[in-house]
Amino acid sequence: MWHRFCRNRGAVAGLVILSLFLSVALIAPIATNYAPEENHLDQKLLEPTLAHLLGTDHLGRDILARLAFGARFSLMIGFAAVGVGLIIGVPLGAVSGFYGGWLDLVIQRVVDVLLSFPGFLLALSLVAVLGVGIENVMIAVGLGVVPAFVRLVRASTLSIRYRDYVEAARAAGARSPSIIWRHVLPNALPPVVVQATLGLGSTLLTAAGLGFLGLGVQQPTPEWGSMLGEGRSYIFSNPNLATFPGIAIFLTVLGFNLAGDGLRDALDPALDRASRNA
Amino acid sequence: MLHYVARRLVAAVPTLLGVSLVVFMMVRLLPGDPARIGAGLLASESDVEHIRHQLGLDQPGPVQYAAFLGRLVHFDLGTSVRSGQPVISEVLARLPWTAELAATSITVAAALGIGGGMLAALYHNRRLDVAISALMLFGISMPAYWFGLMLIVVFAIKLQWLPAAGSQEPGAWILPTLTLAAFSVALIARMTRSTMLEVLRADYVRTARAKGLVERAVVYGHALRNGLLPIVTVVGHQFGTLLGGAVLTETVFGWPGMGQLLVDALFARDYPVVQGIVLTFSTLFILVNLSIDLLYSVIDPRIHYA
Numbered sequence: 001m002w003h004r005f006c007r008n009r010g011a012v013a014g015l016v017i018l019s020l021f022l023s024v025a026l027i028a029p030i031a032t033n034y035a036p037e038e039n040h041l042d043q044k045l046l047e048p049t050l051a052h053l054l055g056t057d058h059l060g061r062d063i064l065a066r067l068a069f070g071a072r073f074s075l076m077i078g079f080a081a082v083g084v085g086l087i088i089g090v091p092l093g094a095v096s097g098f099y100g101g102w103l104d105l106v107i108q109r110v111v112d113v114l115l116s117f118p119g120f121l122l123a124l125s126l127v128a129v130l131g132v133g134i135e136n137v138m139i140a141v142g143l144g145v146v147p148a149f150v151r152l153v154r155a156s157t158l159s160i161r162y163r164d165y166v167e168a169a170r171a172a173g174a175r176s177p178s179i180i181w182r183h184v185l186p187n188a189l190p191p192v193v194v195q196a197t198l199g200l201g202s203t204l205l206t207a208a209g210l211g212f213l214g215l216g217v218q219q220p221t222p223e224w225g226s227m228l229g230e231g232r233s234y235i236f237s238n239p240n241l242a243t244f245p246g247i248a249i250f251l252t253v254l255g256f257n258l259a260g261d262g263l264r265d266a267l268d269p270a271l272d273r274a275s276r277n278a
Numbered sequence: 279m280l281h282y283v284a285r286r287l288v289a290a291v292p293t294l295l296g297v298s299l300v301v302f303m304m305v306r307l308l309p310g311d312p313a314r315i316g317a318g319l320l321a322s323e324s325d326v327e328h329i330r331h332q333l334g335l336d337q338p339g340p341v342q343y344a345a346f347l348g349r350l351v352h353f354d355l356g357t358s359v360r361s362g363q364p365v366i367s368e369v370l371a372r373l374p375w376t377a378e379l380a381a382t383s384i385t386v387a388a389a390l391g392i393g394g395g396m397l398a399a400l401y402h403n404r405r406l407d408v409a410i411s412a413l414m415l416f417g418i419s420m421p422a423y424w425f426g427l428m429l430i431v432v433f434a435i436k437l438q439w440l441p442a443a444g445s446q447e448p449g450a451w452i453l454p455t456l457t458l459a460a461f462s463v464a465l466i467a468r469m470t471r472s473t474m475l476e477v478l479r480a481d482y483v484r485t486a487r488a489k490g491l492v493e494r495a496v497v498y499g500h501a502l503r504n505g506l507l508p509i510v511t512v513v514g515h516q517f518g519t520l521l522g523g524a525v526l527t528e529t530v531f532g533w534p535g536m537g538q539l540l541v542d543a544l545f546a547r548d549y550p551v552v553q554g555i556v557l558t559f560s561t562l563f564i565l566v567n568l569s570i571d572l573l574y575s576v577i578d579p580r581i582h583y584a
Contacts, residue, residue, distance in 0.1 A: 118522025
């Protein structure tokens with residue numbers, strides 16, 4: 001599988017982009033001398049120079065330093081949000097698919113309701129209720145990806161629950177929770193991994209959108225979306241302020257999408273072979 | 279068929295009820311006391327109590343929800359805290375702007391997306407396919423609002439061809455439409471490409487070619503016709519999403535639609551308006567998805583609804 005993944009040039013490119021941003025996030029404090037949240041009003045809105053490679057923003061803060069520290073927040077929000085989606089969505093999907101009956105019905109109705117709020121609107125409404133701030137953004141954006149995981153795991157579980165090895169486990173006296181844990185979940189996992197990778201990209205976009213509107217992570221925290229939102233006011237005089245955070249978001253999401261597509265092709269050899277033969 | 283339509287409409291009722299319950303509870307959970315906000319800063323305690331009673335906030339939750347549903351049936355979404363206008367009239371004043379922008383965008387997105395996806399599939403693994411696929415990957419990875427800002431920088435500031443904001447002149451539609459359409463173009467193209475690749479491998483396409491049909495008839499008459507279902511699904515779903523996703527695009531271009539109204543209302547804590555807009559958006563979304571379901575039988579005569 002790993003071999004197939006590596007043969008896919010796009011997937012490798014995605015992985016390279018992601019490792020780059022991850023290392024930037026990790027080494028941010030030692031890589032830059034500029035404090036990302038410190039104002040230097042005498043140095044505001046500088047064009048890119050050797051001292052400030054990407055210039056400074058309206059409060060004289062080094063844009064590159066803010067982007068580097070911003071990688072921490074943006075990636076952290078993405079991972080945490082997908083984590084929320086996984087923790088809630090996977091068990092619900094497995095239970096829903098395995099037991100069926102009224103439990104399934106109730107869970108599916110709840111998912112239907114969640115899916116009735118068009119994409120971004122759900123996160124926006126949830127943040128309105130929970131309030132702004134980084135934790136609430138994680139929860140709001142995370143709840144938005146729960147339905148996708150519930151549906152996915154439920155579908156896999158439905159196809160797994162009548163397999164021979166599940167029958168065998170039951171015949172051997174295993175109880176349902178243990179069957180779900182030992183047999184259903186491990187076999188339902190591959191598509192979940194793909195969905196989670198792609199989900200990292202989409203949650204990052206949603207969270208940045210909230211930040212852009214000023215309803216996500218608050219200033220002076222250097223989150224990419226809120227940097228972009230602040231830069232918007234200077235779009236006529238200093239487009240750099242909005243351009244660079246946007247590029248950072250774009251590249252990271254691109255990385256997740258490339259890696260996700262690559263994983264999917266690697267996990268689904270049939271698809272791979274078919275597209276090669278065509 | 280009529281029976282099926284009726285059944286689907288009835289089946290949408292629990293979802294709509296669920297949505298209304300979520301929106302109802304959401305507003306109850308919001309920070310701030312609506313009675314106090316409504317009464318204003320200088321109100322006395324008894325004034326606040328009076329308003330609380332007027333708003334029915336002193337009654338138990340289920341009673342409040344029943345009253346809320348009762349008002350919804352009469353399209354009564356409450357009154358805006360800021361303007362004192364009925365929410366429904368504020369929403370209806372903005373709805374056409376959002377709906378028209380979404381409709382224009384989905385038309386552009388469907389044309390470009392289906393066209394691009396088909397080209398990519400027909401030129402599978404050739405240079406054109408690689409270029410289109412790369413472009414589409416960029417499209418789904420890009421924050422749309424950033425793309426909008428970059429369009430403003432290039433076409434409004436540098437080239438000065440198009441206005442950066444506004445909605446009156448026809449030229450002002452171009453940038454918001456492109457911004458809103460970008461993500462959907464990419465998604466529709468990806469779906470079209472993969473569907474077409476699958477369909478073009480089907481036996482009936484080989485048969486059609488074998489019996490000497492011209493390529494155009496094979497592609498449009500046999501392949502596209504059979505691949506239409508998933509493509510229509512994604513287009514329809516995108517239309518619903520665009521209605522709600524207009525929030526960011528409208529903010530970027532100062533578009534006078536519902537998204538802008540929603541953001542303004544959120545900042546002003548004008549919760550009746552927030553509630554009204556969220557309800558309107560999700561109802562529209564449910565109705566759009568329902569219409570797509572109903573379209574299936576028209577597109578694919580094999581689908582029968584008993």
